[in-house]
Amino acid sequence: MTVVNIGQRIDGQYGELSPQEQRAADFILDHLSDLAVYNASELARLSGVSKATVSRLFRRLGFQDSAEVREHARALRSYGSPVGGPGASAGTPSRLAAHVEAEQENLRRMLVGVEDGRLDEASRLIASARHVLVIGMRNSYPLALHLREQLMQSRDRVTLGPVPGQSIGEDLAELGPRDAVVLFGFRRRAAGFAQLAQAIQRRGVPLVLIADSSARRHSDKATHWLECPIDSVSAFDSYAAAMSLVNLLATGAMGAHVRESRTRIAAITSAYEDLDELEVPW
Amino acid sequence: MTVVNIGQRIDGQYGELSPQEQRAADFILDHLSDLAVYNASELARLSGVSKATVSRLFRRLGFQDSAEVREHARALRSYGSPVGGPGASAGTPSRLAAHVEAEQENLRRMLVGVEDGRLDEASRLIASARHVLVIGMRNSYPLALHLREQLMQSRDRVTLGPVPGQSIGEDLAELGPRDAVVLFGFRRRAAGFAQLAQAIQRRGVPLVLIADSSARRHSDKATHWLECPIDSVSAFDSYAAAMSLVNLLATGAMGAHVRESRTRIAAITSAYEDLDELEVPW
DNA sequence: AGGCTGCTGAAACAGTTGTTTCATCTAGCT
DNA sequence: AGCTAGATGAAACAACTGTTTCAGCAGCCT
Numbered sequence: 001m002t003v004v005n006i007g008q009r010i011d012g013q014y015g016e017l018s019p020q021e022q023r024a025a026d027f028i029l030d031h032l033s034d035l036a037v038y039n040a041s042e043l044a045r046l047s048g049v050s051k052a053t054v055s056r057l058f059r060r061l062g063f064q065d066s067a068e069v070r071e072h073a074r075a076l077r078s079y080g081s082p083v084g085g086p087g088a089s090a091g092t093p094s095r096l097a098a099h100v101e102a103e104q105e106n107l108r109r110m111l112v113g114v115e116d117g118r119l120d121e122a123s124r125l126i127a128s129a130r131h132v133l134v135i136g137m138r139n140s141y142p143l144a145l146h147l148r149e150q151l152m153q154s155r156d157r158v159t160l161g162p163v164p165g166q167s168i169g170e171d172l173a174e175l176g177p178r179d180a181v182v183l184f185g186f187r188r189r190a191a192g193f194a195q196l197a198q199a200i201q202r203r204g205v206p207l208v209l210i211a212d213s214s215a216r217r218h219s220d221k222a223t224h225w226l227e228c229p230i231d232s233v234s235a236f237d238s239y240a241a242a243m244s245l246v247n248l249l250a251t252g253a254m255g256a257h258v259r260e261s262r263t264r265i266a267a268i269t270s271a272y273e274d275l276d277e278l279e280v281p282w
Numbered sequence: 283m284t285v286v287n288i289g290q291r292i293d294g295q296y297g298e299l300s301p302q303e304q305r306a307a308d309f310i311l312d313h314l315s316d317l318a319v320y321n322a323s324e325l326a327r328l329s330g331v332s333k334a335t336v337s338r339l340f341r342r343l344g345f346q347d348s349a350e351v352r353e354h355a356r357a358l359r360s361y362g363s364p365v366g367g368p369g370a371s372a373g374t375p376s377r378l379a380a381h382v383e384a385e386q387e388n389l390r391r392m393l394v395g396v397e398d399g400r401l402d403e404a405s406r407l408i409a410s411a412r413h414v415l416v417i418g419m420r421n422s423y424p425l426a427l428h429l430r431e432q433l434m435q436s437r438d439r440v441t442l443g444p445v446p447g448q449s450i451g452e453d454l455a456e457l458g459p460r461d462a463v464v465l466f467g468f469r470r471r472a473a474g475f476a477q478l479a480q481a482i483q484r485r486g487v488p489l490v491l492i493a494d495s496s497a498r499r500h501s502d503k504a505t506h507w508l509e510c511p512i513d514s515v516s517a518f519d520s521y522a523a524a525m526s527l528v529n530l531l532a533t534g535a536m537g538a539h540v541r542e543s544r545t546r547i548a549a550i551t552s553a554y555e556d557l558d559e560l561e562v563p564w
Numbered sequence: 565a566g567g568c569t570g571c572t573g574a575a576a577c578a579g580t581t582g583t584t585t586c587a588t589c590t591a592g593c594t
Numbered sequence: 595a596g597c598t599a600g601a602t603g604a605a606a607c608a609a610c611t612g613t614t615t616c617a618g619c620a621g622c623c624t
Contacts, residue, residue, distance in 0.1 A: 037318045050573045100393050112315040142424035234533035240526035251516035332603045
């Protein structure tokens, strides 16, 4: 069974629609991807017809009422691929597609939560801090590790904690207001996380906290709070969006850094060289 | 002038919000990118609070009424489209959008390169191997680390190499045709990569090779070749899609594994428990 | 011209949404 | 225990939304 979406329905009977109905239909077609955002009254107002006409149009298109259209529009909204009906979901391919769709949604959400300048501020902080300490435990550790490596491309004095056999306290003891800590705090945080965040705050060290929504309660201890979803259709959380955020942060820090450092050229060049570097012959 | 969006407003006073208000705020944060789609009643229903609470929350956040929130949500929604602000775009917002778009493209390509059964085969191999050795150096190391942690959720005998102070040769010496190696080989491979791959092949150990296109020349040494793009608009490669692939592989290995192991229930249960686990009190 | 048909928006109306009020409840305090 | 302050949802209500009715109107045929 193929789902016939509203755009197709309009195309199918555009000719039989009355002039005013066509006007409304035009507007709908022009805002298909946004449709869920408008209600029927607005549709009427924005397309310059009466509410009555919109109401009639929906009927004509085979919908029971405007609520049905709304519902339909929301189903459309999660587009990304005009994936087949839900029936096919049993098999492998759509399981993978669902996975990818979830990732894309995570990316979108990550972006929205970060694009209002937070990312830039955090980048600047990291770029200009005297010393940067990156902390991540358990599932957050690979992210911390990766961020540290990337930051090292454009600045020095970036350390990773905790180093085995040394407490974080020791790392922290050397930091002050002119330094910065990047703390990853994704779900399944180790015990002591709150104390750690608090200790950082008390020492007056600017803190960039990167975590999923479960860490909101700690966000007040951070000077910069970057929320990143890790939702997944599988039993494991997915850190793809987080990985993407790490890239953004490292990139941003490099960009911000170069403005105020004489190492600018060297930094950029070396990073780009890395990119283009030919494989070493073995 | 920075626009203070609703997400920031919530973060700014999350602590002062009442429990129910936090509940509603959580829902809003989780649907920031979608916010324009919901009206206040739905927000109330979906987040499990009364309409009154939602109404009060909006006030608390500095909005006149829900109409203002709606308007605000629509303004937010504008990302992704060429927002068009003439000079205003100053790079930042669309730079981020471009980044996310590149990530999504990587995800799609990763999926296409993997959904023809390769992933399933690799998963089954990993699930049924006697011993699994996961190897990743440099930029691939965080991925290897993460994969190892995830695989440990559903099976034992998963080791990570190389361990500092020990050569990979030693790890490898104990492996044979009934074991498996997962080798990450993303761009900027260390010298010796080719020899390593060859050594694995010669020992007859099944090899899952995960890397970007630059490693194609090594793909013939692998029994399972999973290509994953890491293209990025920035100076750094992005491992988001790779991270996503790791999730798929770990999930698949768990799924394949349970079919032939009595630890099935335990494995699934523990993984799901992790998911739902309440935060430990600190 | 007259009669017919279908399109249309104004208006009436029923249903829904969002705000405010109010009684109840809870936690903290004495 | 009694008291207080804040939190909360039910309910009342005002505002808005969407459907239906209805009268006007334009086009068309005879």
